[in-house]
Amino acid sequence: MQSRMILRSLLGAIFFAALLFLSAGTLAWPEGWAFLILFYGCSIATGFWLQASDPELLAARMRSPFSADQRPRDRIVIVILMLVFLAWLVFMPLDAKRFGWSHLPVSAELLGAVLVLVAFYGWILVLRANSFAAVTVRVQPERGQTVISNGPYAVVRHPMYGFALLFMIGTPLLLGSLWGLAWLLLHVPVLALRTLGEEKVLREGLAGYRDYAGKVRYRLVPGLW
Numbered sequence: 001m002q003s004r005m006i007l008r009s010l011l012g013a014i015f016f017a018a019l020l021f022l023s024a025g026t027l028a029w030p031e032g033w034a035f036l037i038l039f040y041g042c043s044i045a046t047g048f049w050l051q052a053s054d055p056e057l058l059a060a061r062m063r064s065p066f067s068a069d070q071r072p073r074d075r076i077v078i079v080i081l082m083l084v085f086l087a088w089l090v091f092m093p094l095d096a097k098r099f100g101w102s103h104l105p106v107s108a109e110l111l112g113a114v115l116v117l118v119a120f121y122g123w124i125l126v127l128r129a130n131s132f133a134a135v136t137v138r139v140q141p142e143r144g145q146t147v148i149s150n151g152p153y154a155v156v157r158h159p160m161y162g163f164a165l166l167f168m169i170g171t172p173l174l175l176g177s178l179w180g181l182a183w184l185l186l187h188v189p190v191l192a193l194r195t196l197g198e199e200k201v202l203r204e205g206l207a208g209y210r211d212y213a214g215k216v217r218y219r220l221v222p223g224l225w
Contacts, residue, residue, distance in 0.1 A: 005047045005062065013040045016089065024093035031109060031175045032093065038113060038174070042120040050127060056143070057127060060134040074137045074197050081190045084183070092177035102178035112173025115166050122163035125152050133160060137198045139205035147208040149215070155222055157213060158198065161191050162220045195219050 013036060020032045050058040065078050095101045127133055129151030132140050139145055152159035168187050172180025199219070202209040219225055 005051070005058070006044070008062070009040055009044050009047070012043075016040075019086065019089045020093050023090045024097035026097065029093070029097050031096065034109075034113065035116075035171065035174050038116055042117070046120065046124060046127075049124065054127070054131055057131050057133065060132075063135060065135045070136050070138065071197070071201070074194070077190065077193050077197060081194065084186050084190060088180065088183045088187075091183070092172055092175045092180040095179045096176040102176075104173065104176045104178055108173050109176055112170040112175070115170025116174060119163045119167035119170060122152065122166065123160065126160045126163065129153055137194075137201050139201065145206060147206060147212045149212050154216065156218045156220055157216050158195050158219050161195055164191060165220065191220070192225075 016039070017032075017036055020036070021027050021029065024032060047058065050061070066075055070078075096104075130148040130153065132143060132145045132148070134140065152162075156162050165184075165188070168184060169181065172178070172183070199213070203213070
C-alpha cells in the first residue's frame with residue numbers, strides 16, 4: 001500500500017504541476033512550487049501517518065470515489081466537484097502569473113500558506129476522530145460504523161468539508177490569485193450538495209445520527225450553516 005500511495009502522489013504531483021505551470025506559461029513561479037511542495041508534502045505525510053495509525057481507513061480513502069455502491073446523485077456531485085477543482089487550478093495561474101489580472105502582497109501569500117496548513121491539520125483531526133471517513137458516501141455496517149460526535153464533530157457535523165473551505169480560501173491567496181477566491185461561489189454550492197446528500201444517507205441508514213444532528217446544529221461553519 002505504501003508504494004501505491006507514493007506512486008499515486010507522484011503521478012498526482014506531475015499532473016497538478018502540468019496544469020499549474022502550463023497555465024502560468026513558465027516554470028519561474030515560486031508560488032506555484034510552494035503550493036505543490038506544501039500540498040503534496042502534507043498529503044504524503046498524512047498518508048504515512050494513516051498507514052501507521054489506521055491502515056484500514058487509508059485503504060478506504062484510496063479507493064475510487066466511483067465505486068459500484070455509490071449513489072448516482074453523489075457520483076454526479078463528485079464529477080462536478082472534480083471539474084470545478086481542475087478548472088480552478090487552471091484559472092489561478094492565468095490570473096496570478098500569465099496575465100496578472102490580480103496582485104497580492106507577500107503577507108497575503110503567507111496567510112494563504114498558513115490556511116492550507118491549518119486545513120491539513122484539521123483533516124488530520126477529522127481522520128483521527130472518524131475511522132469511517134471514506135471517500136464514498138455510504139453507511140459501513142461491515143466495519144461497525146457508529147456516530148462520531150467527538151473532536152471536530154462536536155462542533156460541526158461535516159468538519160472535513162468545513163476545513164476544505166479553509167483550503168479553498170488559502171490556496172488562491174498562496175498562489176497570489178485574488179480572483180481565485182471568487183470561485184468560492186462555485187465551490188460552496190457543490191460542497192453543500194455533497195453535504196446534504198451525505199446527511200440524507202446517514203439519517204436514513206446510521207442509527208443515532210438523527211439524535212446527533214439534533215445536538216450539533218451546524219453542518220460546515222459554526223454560526224452560519
